[in-house]
Amino acid sequence: MSDTVLSCEDLVKRFGGITATDHVxxxxxxxxxxxxxxxxGAGKTTLINLLTGVLAPTQGRIQLLGEDISHLPPHQRVHRxxxxxxxxxxxxxxxxxxxxxxxxxxxxxxxxxxxxxALGKSDAVIQRCEQLLAQFHLTEVMNQANHELxxxxxxxxxxxIALACEPRVLLLDxxxxxxxxxxxxxxxxxxxxxxxxxxVVLIExxxxxxxxxxxxxxxxxxxxVLTEGTPEDIxxxxxxxxxxxxxxxxxx
Amino acid sequence: MSAAQRLRTMGQLxxxxxxxxxxxxxxxxxxxxxxxxxxxxxxxxxxxxxxDLILGYAGIVSLGHAAFFGMGAYNAALFAKHLNPDPxxxxxxxxxxxxxxxxxxxxxxxxxxxxxxxxxxxGVALLLQELANKLDGLTGGADGLQGVVMGPVFGxxxxxxxxxxxxxxxxxxxLLVFVMLRRLVHSPLGYSLQxxxxxxxxxxxxxxxxxxRLVVIYTLSAALAGLAGGLQAQxxxxxxxxxxxxxxSADVLLMLVIGGTGWLWGGLxxxxxxxxLHSVIxxxxxxxxTFWLGLFLVLLMMVGRERLLRPWGWGRKS
Numbered sequence: 001m002s003d004t005v006l007s008c009e010d011l012v013k014r015f016g017g018i019t020a021t022d023h024v025x026x027x028x029x030x031x032x033x034x035x036x037x038x039x040x041g042a043g044k045t046t047l048i049n050l051l052t053g054v055l056a057p058t059q060g061r062i063q064l065l066g067e068d069i070s071h072l073p074p075h076q077r078v079h080r081x082x083x084x085x086x087x088x089x090x091x092x093x094x095x096x097x098x099x100x101x102x103x104x105x106x107x108x109x110x111x112x113x114x115x116x117x118a119l120g121k122s123d124a125v126i127q128r129c130e131q132l133l134a135q136f137h138l139t140e141v142m143n144q145a146n147h148e149l150x151x152x153x154x155x156x157x158x159x160x161i162a163l164a165c166e167p168r169v170l171l172l173d174x175x176x177x178x179x180x181x182x183x184x185x186x187x188x189x190x191x192x193x194x195x196x197x198x199x200v201v202l203i204e205x206x207x208x209x210x211x212x213x214x215x216x217x218x219x220x221x222x223x224x225v226l227t228e229g230t231p232e233d234i235x236x237x238x239x240x241x242x243x244x245x246x247x248x249x250x251x252x
Numbered sequence: 253m254s255a256a257q258r259l260r261t262m263g264q265l266x267x268x269x270x271x272x273x274x275x276x277x278x279x280x281x282x283x284x285x286x287x288x289x290x291x292x293x294x295x296x297x298x299x300x301x302x303x304d305l306i307l308g309y310a311g312i313v314s315l316g317h318a319a320f321f322g323m324g325a326y327n328a329a330l331f332a333k334h335l336n337p338d339p340x341x342x343x344x345x346x347x348x349x350x351x352x353x354x355x356x357x358x359x360x361x362x363x364x365x366x367x368x369x370x371x372x373x374x375g376v377a378l379l380l381q382e383l384a385n386k387l388d389g390l391t392g393g394a395d396g397l398q399g400v401v402m403g404p405v406f407g408x409x410x411x412x413x414x415x416x417x418x419x420x421x422x423x424x425x426x427l428l429v430f431v432m433l434r435r436l437v438h439s440p441l442g443y444s445l446q447x448x449x450x451x452x453x454x455x456x457x458x459x460x461x462x463x464x465r466l467v468v469i470y471t472l473s474a475a476l477a478g479l480a481g482g483l484q485a486q487x488x489x490x491x492x493x494x495x496x497x498x499x500x501s502a503d504v505l506l507m508l509v510i511g512g513t514g515w516l517w518g519g520l521x522x523x524x525x526x527x528x529l530h531s532v533i534x535x536x537x538x539x540x541x542t543f544w545l546g547l548f549l550v551l552l553m554m555v556g557r558e559r560l561l562r563p564w565g566w567g568r569k570s
Contacts, residue, residue: 052457078459090454092447094514098255099262099443106440112460115441120259130255131359144257165458 003029004063005199006051006082006169011060013046013223020046021057022223028169032199035214035231037207039243043223044203045087048171052084053077065168081168085161087177087203089154093144097157098142103131104164128164135159135193137186152183159190167201176206211235219243263389263438269517273427280419287415292420293527295483298426300507300519301433302476307505308514311449313366315501316373317477319357319380320350322496326384326391326480329400329491337403339421346482347475354474358467363553374498381496396492400485411487418487425483429476433516445469446514499516506549512557 006028013021020043025109028034036044049055051062062070064082072080092100097141102120103155104130106112134154141149146157155175164169176187191213194200204210210217212230218232219226221243227234234240276294280287298319306312324346331345360372384391391397404410411415420447437444447455448462455462494500503526511522529548534541552560 027430032520054453054456074456075459075461078457084457086454086457090451090457092450092454094446094450095443098258102259103440103443103447107444107459112440112444113465115436115439117440118260118263118435118438119440119443120256120262126256127258133255139255143258161454161458 003243004020005030005032007063007115008051008062009060011047011050011062012058013043013050013055014058020223021050023060024220024223024225026218026225028199030199030203031197032201033213033215034200035202035204035210036220037204037216037217037234038220038226041222042220044220045173046223047220048084048203051171053080078165081166082171083162083165083169084171085158085166085173085175087109087173089158091154091157091161093145095146096143097138097146097149097153097160098129098134100135100146100157101132101160101164102126104161105129108165132160132164135163136190150183152179152186155179155183155187156190162191163194167198169201170194172200172204174203174204174207176204176209181248263434265434273430277420277423277427280416280423282335284416286412287419289527291415291419291483291487293523294419294422294426295487296504296507296527297520297523298422298429298483299477299480300414300504300511300523301426301429301516302473302480302519303504303508304513304516304519305433305437305476305491306470306473307508308516308518309449310445310466312361312466312470313369314373315498315505316375316377317368317473317502317504318498319373319377319410320354320477321481321484321500322377322380322384322491323350323353324481324561325485325495326397326481327478328482329397329485330390332400332402332486333397337401338407339402339405342402342481342486343425346478346485348478350481351471351475352480353478354469354552355360355471357474358470361470362463362466374501376494377498377501380494384496391491394493397485398490399415400489400491402486402489415487422469422483422487425479429479430516439467441468506545509549510552540553 004027007026009025011021011024012019013038024047031139034192036047038044046055050057053072057070061068064077064080069077069080095103099119102125105125106114106119109122111122111125132146133142136159138153138156138160139199141153146154149157159175175191175205176184179187188209202210202213214231215233219240226239227237279290283290303314303317305313326416327349328342328346331342336342357376361369385393402411405417405421411417444455444460444465448465452462481495484495507522507526508518509522510519510525511520529545530541533544
């Protein structure tokens with residue numbers, strides 16, 4: 001209990017008559033490798049939006065590191081260590097990877113409001129940037145505009161931005177979605193190399209990746225939790241096979 | 253080049269920028285008969301620079317930036333006429349009033365689409381223009397506020413009839429603002445504005461307090477527009493209703509589009525090109541100059557600035 005980093009209780013989100021999130025409770029322990037799976041339309045992205053504060057819940061509570069964050073605006077949740085990546089790349093197209101990371105790191109180090117010092121004046125920012133660029137294989141493209149990067153590199157930058165915020169809990173929304181097979185390995189390595197004490201919640205359609213990565217899983221169906229357990233339990237669960245694995249469109 | 257070197261050199265002032273500024277500061281000496289025109293263009297350039305800050309960097313469109321220009325102009329004129337003729341104190345007052353107005357208006361442009369913002373900014377400018385017209389006891393109404401006599405700059409340099417002092421005064425203030433903004437746009441704050449412009453959702457998701465940043469930059473932009481307005485009132489000794497005019501808001505937007513947004517030089521280049529086009533074309537065909545301006549704008553937008561400025565590449569496919 002005390003080792004729970006992120007949790008939500010009885011979370012509900014209704015859009016008009018549709019219940020997108022239906023009384024969901026989750027508990028993510030420190031250092032977790034948790035996967036959130038479910039067919040299209042199961043409400044995975046809505047749940048992420050509720051946790052990160054992009055959407056306000058109709059009902060229910062969210063706790064991060066023992067504090068209630070249900071009503072905090074999104075940027076303050078980030079400062080407390082709850083960071084996400086996006087299924088569709090959300091990059092700053094006019095900047096370069098170096099500028100993006102330097103800006104994000106400055107922001108994280110509390111220098112984001114500084115206007116007199118040039119970006120990258122501080123050694124701490126420079127060191128962290130160099131480290132992130134190397135870790136995410138972005139060093140050789142660091143001065144190209146983000147919109148000119150190859151798709152795989154854009155995907156890596158997407159994740160590097162999240163890591164630059166030094167998350168305690170990282171929500172990965174389909175990190176390898178749309179990445180061609182040749183560029184996949186680079187991305188999978190970086191996912192595997194995430195720091196052990198960071199709790200990671202992975203939303204993914206690719207079952208190979210899910211079963212390789214996750215130590216625990218939650219299955220969402222129509223906004224509600226169908227079942228939870230270890231990958232072995234989930235794989236053996238006939239209900240999961242029926243609603244999800246059996247449909248054959250697991251790459252949708 | 254390593255990341256560290258690259259970061260350290262990214263925001264440095266280039267040699268050509270220093271050279272251009274030296275040339276600009278020498279202009280009142282080189283072209284003494286054009287001193288009045290020089291200060292006029294400089295003030296417009298400063299005004300355009302203030303718009304670039306919100307449009308080019310933070311991505312906020314505005315069709316009513318003259319609201320802040322006009323606020324500064326009237327306040328500088330009134331302050332000089334009734335309270336204190338010292339020019340620099342007057343500029344501080346002009347900036348303060350426009351800044352406060354900007355802070356209030358910023359709440360109206362935080363949310364909503366570009367169309368909402370255009371309408372809100374346009375509305376505020378129209379509102380103020382009518383207010384200045386109505387309060388004729390204070391502002392002189394449609395006749396304008398006349399009889400503004402300025403004291404000497406730094407208590408030493410009197411404004412002269414040929415506009416020599418005015419030109420240096422305007423150039424000096426504009427250079428000061430340029431240097432300050434140069435630093436600002438290359439700071440973490442400046443880059444966070446570009447992040448907000450490019451992707452507001454992601455900016456929030458990396459912990460940028462988007463609303464607070466927009467309020468700050470909008471207020472600063474308004475204060476600088478007020479500074480430009482104040483300069484104009486002080487150097488011409490006059491403030492009239494057209495300082496709030498829709499034409500002024502639209503023209504400054506055109507200049508910025510001509511000079512390019514998001515690099516600070518756009519305002520200066522745009523102001524020079526716009527004014528040059530104006531005087532050249534209207535000398536040739538006084539009644540129809542807006543026709544040619546319109547044609548130029550359509551070409552600029554359709555062909556693109558890069559291609560238009562490189563005629564030798566016109567035959568080639570891009």
